Amino acid sequence: MSKMKSNKGAAKRFKKTAGGFKYKRATKRHILTKRTTKNKRQLRPNAVLPACENAQVARMLPYA
Secondary structure (H helix, E strand, C coil), X not given: CCCCCCCHHHHHHEEEECCXXXXXXXCCCCCCCCCCHHXXXXXXXXXXXXXXXXXXXXXXXXXX
């Protein structure tokens, strides 16, 4: 039997950790001059995916 394919979009966005899946927050790439310093600081740390979405992402990443 052949190997299952990972969803490549999900593989680039999520990494499996002991506490679930971590991901980088959106809107932090470019054109940051219009954003406040507070907003940019709050977007800085990586976030952990909510538990209700773990099953969805785990299905897209079968070998994670």
